[in-house]
Amino acid sequence: MKLESQNLKRLDELFYSMQEANACFLGYPFAKDFNYEPLWRFLNFSGNNAGDPFEPGTYRVNSYAFECEVVDFFAQLFRAPDCGFWGYVTNGGTEGNIYGLYLGRELYPDGVAYFSRDTHYSVSKAVRLLRLEYAVVDSQPNGEISYDDLARRASGGRNRPALIVANIGTTMKEGKDDTLKIREVLRDVGVSQIYIHADAALCGPYAPMLSPKPAFDFVDGADSITVSGHKFLGAPMPCGIVLARKLNVQRILRAIDYIGSSDTTLSGSRNAYTPIVLWYAIRCLGTAGIKRVFHQCEQLAAYTADELNARGVSAWRNPDALTVVFPPVEEDIKAKWQIATEDVSHVVVTPGTTKRQLDTLIEAIADSGS
Numbered sequence: 460m461k462l463e464s465q466n467l468k469r470l471d472e473l474f475y476s477m478q479e480a481n482a483c484f485l486g487y488p489f490a491k492d493f494n495y496e497p498l499w500r501f502l503n504f505s506g507n508n509a510g511d512p513f514e515p516g517t518y519r520v521n522s523y524a525f526e527c528e529v530v531d532f533f534a535q536l537f538r539a540p541d542c543g544f545w546g547y548v549t550n551g552g553t554e555g556n557i558y559g560l561y562l563g564r565e566l567y568p569d570g571v572a573y574f575s576r577d578t579h580y581s582v583s584k585a586v587r588l589l590r591l592e593y594a595v596v597d598s599q600p601n602g603e604i605s606y607d608d609l610a611r612r613a614s615g616g617r618n619r620p621a622l623i624v625a626n627i628g629t630t631m632k633e634g635k636d637d638t639l640k641i642r643e644v645l646r647d648v649g650v651s652q653i654y655i656h657a658d659a660a661l662c663g664p665y666a667p668m669l670s671p672k673p674a675f676d677f678v679d680g681a682d683s684i685t686v687s688g689h690k691f692l693g694a695p696m697p698c699g700i701v702l703a704r705k706l707n708v709q710r711i712l713r714a715i716d717y718i719g720s721s722d723t724t725l726s727g728s729r730n731a732y733t734p735i736v737l738w739y740a741i742r743c744l745g746t747a748g749i750k751r752v753f754h755q756c757e758q759l760a761a762y763t764a765d766e767l768n769a770r771g772v773s774a775w776r777n778p779d780a781l782t783v784v785f786p787p788v789e790e791d792i793k794a795k796w797q798i799a800t801e802d803v804s805h806v807v808v809t810p811g812t813t814k815r816q817l818d819t820l821i822e823a824i825a826d827s828g829s
């Protein structure tokens with residue numbers, strides 16, 4: 460394969476434009492300081508993790524062993540039941556959310572889905588795809604679900620199972636829903652069949668280490684949990700992890716002769732490279748490293764909120780959050796720093812975000828009088 464010079468030039472242009480965009484990327488939660496150079500050699504091969512990573516299959520061009528170690532790492536972190544869990548490396552948080560709700564729907568086909576107004580748009584897509592009846596629940600001002608509104612809405616459907624999506628870090632405000640409280644509220648209004656999917660896209664890797672620990676894991680009543688791999692841990696391409704109770708996965712399993720394995724995942728062909736990337740990240744960091752990096756980010760998030768407030772911009776963040784929320788910024792700031800904006804704007808201090816970048820952004824926001 461050989462490119463003509465004009466196409467080589469186009470590649471160079473794309474490279475420099477992506478490099479520049481990465482240097483001004485503060486509004487979405489992607490870590491930026493990773494170095495996976497030792498893994499580049501794997502890109503010389505065709506790799507495919509089609510099938511169930513925990514089973515042997517006809518395909519041998521896979522990284523199953525590493526995928527299983529990634530799943531095991533998160534299973535421990537999320538206090539999954541010994542031998543009672545299953546999981547795989549996904550394309551990202553969206554796939555994990557669809558998967559969690561799919562398992563919930565197969566368990567409770569007449570279930571009603573409930574999720575808060577602040578929930579990521581992938582969940583609205585999932586309920587439409589799965590043709591689930593659903594109710595959108597009010598949120599509290601900090602982004603957390605309103606338990607009162609959940610009680611009100613669920614009491615109307617008390618004879619039907621409830622399929623809940625709990626946010627462990629909402630997209631805009633990093634608000635965290637409490638799965639123990641959700642179960643209690645539902646039981647109080649008479650709902651006895653409950654499936655909880657926890658969307659821990661950003662906070663999954665560090666939430667278990669917070670004190671107090673948010674209630675979101677398997678012991679706290681979650682039935683499935685999803686994490687984005689490219690958010691806090693960082694990866695050069697989107698990826699994620701989904702974990703679920705094994706019994707619920709066995710319900711959807713189909714044996715497939717063509718691949719000599721069970722079909723338990725959403726996608727057929729799956730990325731063999733991203734499990735190696737995630738394995739590399741967790742082996743380099745370990746839980747101690749995740750905790751250390753989280754604290755560095757958290758200090759910078761606190762600094763950002765303080766500095767904005769000192770300049771008259773009313774910024775705030777949830778306890779232990781890496782997301783700093785402030786009033787909507789001007790269009791030029793939004794475009795330059797790729798600042799996600801709805802009714803509020805935010806910056807997410809992920810690994811690799813520098814004080815220098817934040818200082819430049821703080822000055823720009825203060826000067827604009829946002």
Ligand SMILES: Cc1ncc(COP(=O)(O)O)c(C=O)c1O
Binds near residue numbers: 552658
């Ligand atoms: C809370 C939450 N869930 C799910 C997603 C979707 O994740 P992905 O972009 O990896 O599909 C996001 C993405 O921003 C998110 O913030």
